[in-house]
Every structure is written in C-alpha cells, then in structure tokens.
Amino acid sequence: MAAGKSKPIDAQLLSRLLDEHGRALTLFARQYCDSPEDVVQYAFLKLVRSRQGHGNMVPWLYRVVRNRAISVARSSARRQRRELRVARRDEPWFERDYAEEVDARAAADALKALPEPQREIIIAHIWGGLTFEQIGQVVGCSSSTAHRHYSDGLSSLRERLRSPCTEHTTKKN
Amino acid sequence: MHGAHNEEELRDVERSLARLRPAAAGIDRDELMFRAGQAAATGRAGLAPGVAVLVALVASLAGAGTTWLARPAAPERIVQVTVEKPVLRVVELAPIMPAGERPERSVARADYLELRDRVLAEGMDALPSLGSAGGAAPGGTIDDLWRDLGIPPRHRARKAWAPSAGRSAQS
Numbered sequence: 001m002a003a004g005k006s007k008p009i010d011a012q013l014l015s016r017l018l019d020e021h022g023r024a025l026t027l028f029a030r031q032y033c034d035s036p037e038d039v040v041q042y043a044f045l046k047l048v049r050s051r052q053g054h055g056n057m058v059p060w061l062y063r064v065v066r067n068r069a070i071s072v073a074r075s076s077a078r079r080q081r082r083e084l085r086v087a088r089r090d091e092p093w094f095e096r097d098y099a100e101e102v103d104a105r106a107a108a109d110a111l112k113a114l115p116e117p118q119r120e121i122i123i124a125h126i127w128g129g130l131t132f133e134q135i136g137q138v139v140g141c142s143s144s145t146a147h148r149h150y151s152d153g154l155s156s157l158r159e160r161l162r163s164p165c166t167e168h169t170t171k172k173n
Numbered sequence: 174m175h176g177a178h179n180e181e182e183l184r185d186v187e188r189s190l191a192r193l194r195p196a197a198a199g200i201d202r203d204e205l206m207f208r209a210g211q212a213a214a215t216g217r218a219g220l221a222p223g224v225a226v227l228v229a230l231v232a233s234l235a236g237a238g239t240t241w242l243a244r245p246a247a248p249e250r251i252v253q254v255t256v257e258k259p260v261l262r263v264v265e266l267a268p269i270m271p272a273g274e275r276p277e278r279s280v281a282r283a284d285y286l287e288l289r290d291r292v293l294a295e296g297m298d299a300l301p302s303l304g305s306a307g308g309a310a311p312g313g314t315i316d317d318l319w320r321d322l323g324i325p326p327r328h329r330a331r332k333a334w335a336p337s338a339g340r341s342a343q344s
Contacts, residue, residue, distance in 0.1 A: 025198070154187060
C-alpha cells in the first residue's frame with residue numbers, strides 16, 4: 001500500500017498516490033457518476049487541504065470518492081442524468097487487451113449489470129486492493145457482509161462471462 | 174466437493190478480472206498539482222487568522238482569569254463609626270492686668286519716651302534741670318552725689334574732672 005503510515009502530504013506523495021490509485025479510483029467513481037475525473041481530483045485536493053496524512057489514506061480516498069460521486073449523481077437533473085447514463089456506457093472502463101482471456105468490454109458490461117453493492121465491492125477489492133474490512137468502512141457495512149456481496153457478485157460475473165467465452169471457445173474449435 | 178469447485182472457479186474469475194487494467198484516468202496531472210499547491214497555500218494562509226483569533230481568545234481568558242484571581246480575598250465591608258463632635262466651650266480667663274492699673278515701670282518708660290521725643294524735637298534745652306528733674310537730692314552737693322553713687326574718695330579726683338570742674342567752677 002502506498003501510504004499506510006500517516007505522513008504529511010507533499011507533491012511526491014501526491015504524485016505517487018495518483019500513479020498507484022488514480023485509475024482504480026476513477027473506475028470506482030465511474031460506476032456512480034459521469035465525471036469521475038472531477039470526483040477523483042476533488043478527493044486528492046481534499047486530502048491536500050486536510051494537511052495531514054491519514055493512517056489509511058487509500059480507504060479514506062475511496063470513501064471521499066464514493067460520497068462525492070453519489071452526491072454529484074444525485075444533484076444532476078433527471079434529463080441530464082438520462083443523457084449522461086447513455087454517455088457513461090460509451091466510456092471504456094478497462095483498457096482493451098486482446099491477449100486477455102476476459103474481454104474488457106464484456107467485463108465492463110457484466111459489472112454494470114450487477115447490483116450496486118456488489119459492483120462497488122468487487123471494484124474496490126479487485127482493482128482498489130482494499131480488504132473487506134476496509135471496504136466495510138467505505139460503504140458502511142460489516143466485513144462479512146462485504147465478503148458475501150463480493151462472492152455473490154463474482155458468481156454473477158462468472159455466469160455472465162461464461163457464455164461469451166464458451167461461444168468463443170466453440171467458434172475456435 | 175461442489176463448494177470447493179465453486180470457490181476455485183470464483184478465484185479463476187477473480188484472477189481473470191484482475192488482469193484487466195482500468196482505463197487511464199483523464200486527470201490532468203499538472204492541473205492537479207497546481208491546484209494542490211493552491212490548496213496547500215490557502216490552507217496556510219487561512220491558518221493565520223485562525224491562530225490570531227485563538228491567541229486573542231486565550232489572552233482575553235488569561236486577563237479575565239488574572240483579574241478574577243487578583244480580587245480581594247475578603248469581601249469589602251462598610252463599618253460606620255460615630256465620632257463625637259468637639260464642643261466649643263468658652264473659658265473665662267482671669268485678666269492679666271486689672272483694668273486701670275498701670276505698672277510703675279511702664280509709667281517710667283512712657284516718661285522716658287516722651288522726654289526723648291522732646292529732646293529730638295527741641296534739642297538739649299528740653300532737658301529739665303537737675304534740680305527740677307529730681308535726679309539727685311535737691312539742694313545736695315557733689316559730695317552727696319559721689320556718696321550716693323558709691324564712688325570711693327580716692328577715685329573722685331580723677332572721675333570728677335569733667336563734671337566736677339564745671340560744677341566747681343559754677344559753684
């Protein structure tokens with residue numbers, strides 16, 4: 001973890017946090033709202049303004065990003081929200097790499113289809129690297145509940161991702 | 174058996190998903206660093222007024238505490254004391270000199286002053302004659318005067334040259 005210990009925020013630490021967690025934080029924010037970059041930037045600036053290193057900066061950043069992204073999504077007008085939902089579907093969630101066994105677009109679509117509690121926990125655990133205890137603090141539930149949502153979400157993803165892979169394997173054969 | 178198989182499949186899905194890399198964040202790093210610097214500077218600038226207010230508050234509390242501690246330990250009491258007003262009494266003093274009574278010395282001094290004034294105004298002629306003045310016994314001789322003055326006879330010759338010469342010449 002990049003910033004496990006509490007230390008003052010300087011440019012070097014901020015840059016390192018951005019390198020190591022910028023993508024995952026943006027992916028985490030993208031599931032809630034249409035402007036994830038603004039939300040992540042807000043979280044980093046809030047970290048700087050707080051002028052102190054938090055003991056667990058990464059979970060703190062995820063919590064700030066989640067709250068901010070939900071707030072931004074709720075404050076949008078209904079008409080704009082509908083338009084942005086369409087636009088959000090066009091934003092790639094993952095980099096395309098055809099060598100991977102899971103298609104990036106298919107994985108993104110499968111994630112979008114999950115219920116929000118399962119989706120946010122899966123993203124926070126797999127790409128954010130948070131433990132279930134930290135995730136419970138971020139989303140406001142117990143670690144066992146977070147783990148249950150995670151398992152249920154993975155099962156759903158396996159089911160959703162199995163068919164294309166099977167089809168792809170069948171076509172290959 | 175089925176549960177273990179299920180767990181294994183979930184791990185495979187987890188590993189497959191973990192290989193996917195989230196899309197690049199569209200965050201402008203330079204802008205973020207610039208705004209972070211602004212935020213840090215604003216935080217420092219905003220700290221000064223807060224510290225000033227805190228210091229003023231602490232100073233006020235310290236002053237009030239000092240005033241409170243420095244107050245007199247015992248409560249202030251008002252004591253009324255009755256003081257008698259001094260009474261002015263008229264004391265009749267005995268007369269120093271009875272009215273109408275003049276001492277002989279004062280009479281003699283008054284005569285002297287009157288004679289002095291007359292001498293200063295009129296000259297030596299104002300002096301009364303020896304006979305009329307009554308200084309010596311009227312009709313007395315010089316020897317009576319010497320005797321009255323207590324001058325022994327052996328000194329009379331020297332002492333008597335001035336007055337006695339004139340007197341003896343007159344006589």
